[in-house]
Amino acid sequence: MARAEIAARTLRTDRWWLPPLTTFVGLLLISIYAAFRTFQGDFYWVDQYHYLTPMYSPCLTEECIPAASHFGRWFPALPGFLTPPVIIIPFLLGFRITCYYYRKAYYRAAWASPPACAVAEPHSKYTGETRFPLIAQNLHRYFFYAASLLLLINIYDAVLAFGTGVGLGNIILLVNVGLLAAYTLSCHSCRHIAGGRLKHFSKHPVRYWMWTQISKLNNRHMLLAWTSLIFVCLTDLYVALVASGTISDLRFIN
């Protein structure tokens, strides 16, 4: 028996192409900005107020400004156009790329698989995440562990910056780690590890409680994915502007 004969790829009449297009443009712009800042290799540290951009934290190579390397400079200077963040960026990028939300976002927006619901995808074959390379999406959990560690370092940086007083930069760094923490906690892997994997919630009341709280955050995972991503860029931009002397930090105390 055959399917109903309908030639059109979709009969949808709404603007189904708008969300994937917006997602695509948004991710593209952010990638361009992040790549530019990564390879700029400068303006990541404000010595006067101890602001360190999250994109360069921790700064671990010989070319790092000594005061910005809160955990020491473990690696020799990197050759050529490479800059300190290339050591941590694979983890941060890996975390976002294997994130269940971003997967949905770019599978739809960049790979059109599918572009929108009930709109036929252009590919003739489809194996999803059953084989290499996409089976590697299952490694999301490792990136979650790594990103959690980097988040703790970002929190440490943000707290450390208060040692010189309080300025707008401090508030921005603080909001930034708040959003990053909310995004990381709302992760599906985190939800699973905290309690989702249990069969008997009633036997583990504490983990059940944690699961319940994380589930609430998890409901907003997409929102947190976007706000935290955009805010990291804004934080970095602010630090870059202050570090380069383009603007001066607004100080509240001292």
Add this chain to the structure above:
Amino acid sequence: MSYQGKFRVWRGDDSGGGLEDFTVEVNEGEVVLDIIHRLQATQAPDLAVRWNCKAGKCGSCSAEINGRPRLLCMTRMSVFDESETITVTPMRTFPIIRDLVTDVSFNYTKAREVPSFAPPKDLAPGEYRMQQVDVERSQEFRKCIECFLCQNTCHVVRDHEENKEAFSGPRFLMRVAELEMHPLDTADRVDQAQDDHGLGYCNITKCCSEVCPEHIHITDNALIPMKERVADRKYDPIVWLGNKLFKRS
């Protein structure tokens, strides 16, 4: 307030067919299924449509309206413009029988492939006291009315007929999740989900959740938790080590 609405309805069977234009009276408070019934009563007595409850509870009247998979009985005419032409087509993913009626037996086959609930052998009836928190997750999945709109929309089978063999679809992966999360189920659902029901084909693009008339969070609460369980089993050394050290199962 009534008006003459413009409709295009797919008519035909497995030997072919196409969209036919109709003008039908639309009255205040009506749903698309009312229009289809009026069409049957006045202009096309042999139009085939499957329905039963007209209350969004039997899951019979699944179709596609302006290209969007929906229940005919739960789609209000008031969401459309009076000037709009409304297209009604059968579900695409399943073989056509006639007009708006498709053969959904694919779903029954997949349902039979999920091994049934397996409580511990030595558990006597009445011995176990179920706590509400232990069944809450499964209860969300029990809201399913088996309309198969999710199965119809999932691109894995909608766009790739050849994947029907390997992939059970969101509705039945959710059934596997329901059993897996049941405190008394002893069967090994994790390997089953990956190896027998094609969980790996799902790329969590969430169209099943988007069309579910019961608003079940299929992807977030069933599919992703199952993917995480597979990751536990197959891809996480820390969990593996923890299980070894503390002898958990």
